[in-house]
Amino acid sequence: MGNRVPMIAGNWKMFKTCPEALETARTLVSLTAGVSDVEIMIAPPFTALSGVSEITGPTGIQLGAQNLHWEKEGAYTGEVSGAMIYSAGCRYVLIGHSERRQFFGETDETVNRKIFAALDAGLKPVICVGEDESERDAEKTFSVLDKQMEKGLKGVLPDQMGSAVIAYEPVWAIGTGKTATPEQAQEVHEYLRKILAARFDDNVAAKTRILYGGSVKPDNISLLMALPDIDGALVGGASLDPETFFKIISHKT
Ligand code: 13P
16 A cells, blocks of 8 residues: 555664764664665764764665754754755654654644745655643543644645655653554554545555654564554664664564
8 A cells, every 4th residue: 555665763862972873873884784675764963964974875774853943044043954954964854753842842833834844955854743641541642633733734735745754653652661552553543644635635645654653662663563554663762772773674574
């Protein structure tokens, strides 16, 4: 269905100095030399992007940034634009990660502006959505996702979705060791695909990759990847060690 190429992405968050990042990237490049059936993406911190890009550039490993600002340039001290990260070698950018929503005031409106900024800069947005624990307990998971998808994707056209990836990251599963059960994850991914079909069309729904994120490890990846609507993973903690990340990349379903 949709011929979706699986994607395993590593979000390094605020970890690794430049030398540490370069060493991790070098090890990952040599470990993954024979991998061809999965798209690999890593999102190091901004400071390491350009250095890592020199290592990953000649390989199939894609580079992503963890955030961008929605303006093209200007007096926005501390911010980084789409063109800047593109010029550092990125082709992907994470948008609306729950840690950005939780700690840095990102909203569905800023997510929306950032999606357009990414598309303008030639970057593929990895749009993160997900409910927190209290929302799941209150059985609001689907309504939270409805709102995040509706407001986040406002004004986005079907062909612009061609480059976008959705990442479902239940906040209660991030860094907690609690993974959504395969049933919980599949249920939500199927729901997100229905939202894509209703909001865009069946073609977009069939083609858009939906990644799962939240305590993905070598020992749970196979079960997750066996599910029909899970097209890959956005991995945090377990992507920091290249050997562990490689085990996730080379899982067998
Ligand atoms: P963990 O894999 O550490 O739970 O983090 C998931 C995540 O937030 C990836 O973006």
